[in-house]
Amino acid sequence: MAEHTIKMPDVGEGVAEAELVEWHVKIGDPVREDTVLAAVMTDKATVEIPSPVEGEIAWLGAEIGDVVAVGSPLIRIKTAGGASDAPMDDEAGEAPVADGMAQEGEGVPPPPAKETPKVAAKAEVKPPEKSKPIFSSGAPRAEGEKPLASPAVRLRAKEAGIDLRQVAGSGPAGRITHEDVDGFLSAGRQGSVKGLSRRTDVEDIKIVGLRRKIAEKMALSKRSIPHITYVEEIDVTALEETRAAMNASKKPDQPKLTLLPFLMRAMARAIADQPELNAVFDDEAGIVHRHGGIHIGIAAQTANGLVVPVVRHVEARDIWDCGAEVARLADAAKAGTAGRDELSGSTITITSLGAMGGVVTTPVINHPEVAIVGVNKMMIRPVWDGSQFIPRKMMNLSSSFDHRVIDGWDAARFIQRIKVLMETPALIFVEG
Incomplete structure (x- = not known):
């Protein structure tokens, strides 16, 4: 297996950095050539980043809202055959800065406890604690845990009367996608509680893009x-x-x-x-x-x-x-x-x-x-x-x-x- 590194592209007009506004993939996802991996924004222009190779996502180097410098490593893809263009784990400390790779193990994939697929898997297969049921439909996340979703998904959920805390997310870090909302609706679930009740939750929304x-x-x-x-x-x-x-x-x-x-x-x-x-x-x-x-x-x-x-x-x-x-x-x-x-x-x-x-x-x-x-x-x-x-x-x-x-x-x-x-x-x- 080889590894291909995708760096933040130069979007032109002297721009030295761009903001990551959307991931289209997560670690472990298979991708084909020209698959859209992410979207970045500079000023008011949004640019999609396609995959130049076929393989499997091995590493994502930023979170939504991060501002990434042009030339910085952004994505790593495992490919079949060929020489790797990224250092292996035991060579991470020797990677030259001029090659655009960070030193001292920055390129090493995150530890298992932080890997996105495992978070998503827990959201899909673990039912809520019986001692703290939130809704009869079953809550995919613990009480107080905040759902991650884009503004467009939140607006759609609001218009449909869906409480996003009840929707399992399949995106990176459990991020809720439009497909997750579709699945929730097709299952005939209702995301809001009928009647009046006090709410003490606070939702933090990162201002991005x-x-x-x-x-x-x-x-x-x-x-x-x-x-x-x-x-x-x-x-x-x-x-x-x-x-x-x-x-x-x-x-x-x-x-x-x-x-x-x-x-x-x-x-x-x-x-x-x-x-x-x-x-x-x-x-x-x-x-x-x-x-x-x-x-x-x-x-x-x-x-x-x-x-x-x-x-x-x-x-x-x-x-x-x-x-x-x-x-x-x-x-x-x-x-x-x-x-x-x-x-x-x-x-x-x-x-x-x-x-x-x-x-x-x-x-x-x-x-x-x-x-x-x-x-x-x-x-x-x-x-x-x-x-x-x-x-x-x-x-x-x-x-x-x-x-x-x-x-x-x-x-x-x-x-x-x-x-x-x-x-x-x-x-x-x-x-x-």
């Missing part, structure tokens, strides 16, 4: 940018009539228009008068980079968290082109196929919660930009026209600005210009 990147960026934005938020209501009755008419007469190859393309074009027209809004602020250098090209980020919620796909050069796109690009990027973001260049480089951002938009929000600026425009929920409200109340479709824009470089007057003037354009949508199509 995209959620950690979001947390870091939001903290940076609020810590370094003094926000000013300006809210204005807009009568979008005429705009909605225009949008409906355009959708009814659109060509087969044209996208169905939402409100966003109209807002994007209105922002482009307003930015032409106030270019200081289309900028990023270099805090360290004390320089505002004012961009000629308008690259609008569209904050989008996905199953894994918030991402911001970027529609580039809105100043050169018409309504239909904006709509098509928004749809394309939204699909890519939800599928997790959006590239790094599609998730970076915005100069101003739109954030929208759709039907969940609420009446007012206080958007956090997408650092290092200086402005973000927030779309709130559209609703029919009674509006006084001078002689009577009439029903109108109304919507608030809640927008935040970097008060270091954008004064309140300029922020208000920018939103008022957008208001005029959206309340009289024909102006959006007038050139000049």
